[in-house]
Each structure stands twice: as structure tokens, then as C-alpha cells.
Amino acid sequence: MVIKLYSVSDGPPSLAVRQCLKAINLDYTLINVDFGAGDHMTEEYAKLNPQKEIPVLDDDGFLLSESNAILQYLVEKYYDGNDLYPKDPKSRAIVNHRLCFNMAFYYSSISAYVMAPIFFDYQRTPLSLKKLHIALDVFNTYLKTLGAKYSASDNLTIADFPLCTATMCLEAINFDFSKYSYVSKWYETFKRENPDLWKIAEEGMKEIAEFEKNPPDLSHMDHPIHPIRKVK
Ligand SMILES: N[C@@H](CCC(=O)N[C@@H](CS)C(=O)NCC(=O)O)C(=O)O
Structure with missing residues (x-):
């Protein structure tokens, strides 16, 4: 299992996902996207996220953008507790x-x-x-x-x-x-x-x-x- 996070170092949505990964103690590879260099504006990046926005999660080929969807996916798939995303x-x-x-x-x-x-x-x-x-x-x-x-x-x-x-x-x-x-x-x-x-x-x-x-x-x-x- 290889989880990758495409993330920008000063982007609030990216940082929120990194906080979640830390909170659930999940190993992942951080791929820094250089916003200033326009790394996210390429057609290559658009294959990861047609919105050309950061972050993107790549969970063994399963691609997910929109930080809220990523947060929900991570806790639903990788976290057993009922505190971070209660089931009630x-x-x-x-x-x-x-x-x-x-x-x-x-x-x-x-x-x-x-x-x-x-x-x-x-x-x-x-x-x-x-x-x-x-x-x-x-x-x-x-x-x-x-x-x-x-x-x-x-x-x-x-x-x-x-x-x-x-x-x-x-x-x-x-x-x-x-x-x-x-x-x-x-x-x-x-x-x-x-x-x-x-x-x-x-x-x-x-x-x-x-x-x-x-x-x-x-x-x-x-x-x-x-x-x-x-x-x-
Ligand atoms: N709704 C998206 C927004 C992500 C977003 O706006 N990311 C910024 C970086 S913090 C971005 O990629 N902007 C693209 C641009 O301005 O070219 C999410 O929550 O993931």
C-alpha cells in the first residue's frame, strides 16, 4: 500500500490533510507541489486533479481531491476510533x-x-x-x-x-x-x-x-x- 499526498507547503487545505494523516498516524509519502513554479498548472497534474488544485491524495492509484473528501475518506478507511468522525x-x-x-x-x-x-x-x-x-x-x-x-x-x-x-x-x-x-x-x-x-x-x-x-x-x-x- 502506497499513499501519496500532493501538497503545497503553505496551503491551508493541504495542511489540514497533513494534520489528519498525523492524527491517525498513517504513513505516507509527501510530494511537495511548488505553487510558485506552477507545478499544478501542467497537463500532467491535471490527470491527478482536473481542477488543477492542491491537495490530491493517491491511495494506491485511487485519486481523490477536495480536502474535505480526503479527510472523510482517510478516517473512514484508516481510523477505527469514533472520535475524529463520529458514526452517530x-x-x-x-x-x-x-x-x-x-x-x-x-x-x-x-x-x-x-x-x-x-x-x-x-x-x-x-x-x-x-x-x-x-x-x-x-x-x-x-x-x-x-x-x-x-x-x-x-x-x-x-x-x-x-x-x-x-x-x-x-x-x-x-x-x-x-x-x-x-x-x-x-x-x-x-x-x-x-x-x-x-x-x-x-x-x-x-x-x-x-x-x-x-x-x-x-x-x-x-x-x-x-x-x-x-x-x-
Ligand atoms: N476546494 C479545494 C481547494 C484547494 C485549493 O484552493 N488549493 C489551492 C492551494 S491552497 C490551489 O490549488 N489553488 C490553485 C490555484 O490558485 O492555481 C480543497 O479544499 O481541496
Whole structure:
């Protein structure tokens, strides 16, 4: 059995999958995809993922993209415990809800505000800032309403991985979200109780923090959907 993960070192979805692999203690080969070099834009890479996005899991020839699907597959196939992805329908529904919320609402706002302006020719606008505050406020409400230690239950679940790596992007640019007290508390709990998992996110965070100061020159890239920043 050979499990390979195509992953980008500062990509929140990739880092969430790496946290999961670590949490379930599964051996795998990490294949670093160089985003700046456009490794994922080739026709060769499109055979792994027609969306030309990172990460991709290759489980002995079974190819899977979309980080949420990868997280769900990994725990269903390789993890016996009932904690990371509970089998009870309602408990599992909350985990699935948080995964969808992150992808469609929370990380999408963070990505638009934090990541897109670092890598491409986008600005941080009053509207993208407003959307980010709404996303933080909603996450804060979910945490407060559930009243649990983690995002979907009192123990860590696969939902916490992408929510953690999304929130890490805010820390990378020193964005103050302390007024969202439930988010801050959950984030600090994650770090404190899961130092090995946090380390994975932290390595990516350092890269993003560096890129925030010195945005990468992607002027060689011909991206199909994102405007490339012109370098003078
Ligand atoms: N929905 C996808 C999103 C993955 C994604 O956006 N990955 C970024 C890197 S962090 C990417 O590959 N972007 C391609 C590009 O911007 O060219 C997932 O969760 O796996």
C-alpha cells in the first residue's frame, strides 16, 4: 500500500490533510507541489486533479481531491476510533456542517481577504473585510451555541483541521480576531492540546507571514482565472 499526498507547503487545505494523516498516524509519502513554479498548472497534474488544485491524495492509484473528501475518506478507511468522525448521524452531521461551513463560508472569506491579495492582483477591500468579520462572527456563534471545547464536539474532529489552518492565515498577517472570544479560545485550545498538529500549520503560517511581507513574483505564470500582479 502506497499513499501519496500532493501538497503545497503553505496551503491551508493541504495542511489540514497533513494534520489528519498525523492524527491517525498513517504513513505516507509527501510530494511537495511548488505553487510558485506552477507545478499544478501542467497537463500532467491535471490527470491527478482536473481542477488543477492542491491537495490530491493517491491511495494506491485511487485519486481523490477536495480536502474535505480526503479527510472523510482517510478516517473512514484508516481510523477505527469514533472520535475524529463520529458514526452517530447527528454528531457526524455537525462535523459535516463545520466542514461545509469552512469551505463555503469561513475559509472562502479568509482566502479572499488574506491569501488572494498575497499571491495575485487582488486588493483587501472594505467588502472583503466585512465578509471576513461576518464569517468570524458566525463561527463565534456556532462555537458559543454548541458550548463544546472543539468546533463540533468536546473532542477533536476532522472539522477542526481545516478550521485551524484557515484561522492560521489570520494569525499569519497579524489580523486581530481577539474580539471573537470563542474563536480565540478554540484556536488556543487546539494549539495547546495538539502541539504536533499545530506544528504542521505553524510551518505554513511562517511561509505565509513571509509572503505577506514580500509577495511572491508570479509574473511568469499565466493563470486561467486569477489576475497576475505586474512586477515593476
Ligand atoms: N476546494 C479545494 C481547494 C484547494 C485549493 O484552493 N488549493 C489551492 C492551494 S491552497 C490551489 O490549488 N489553488 C490553485 C490555484 O490558485 O492555481 C480543497 O479544499 O481541496
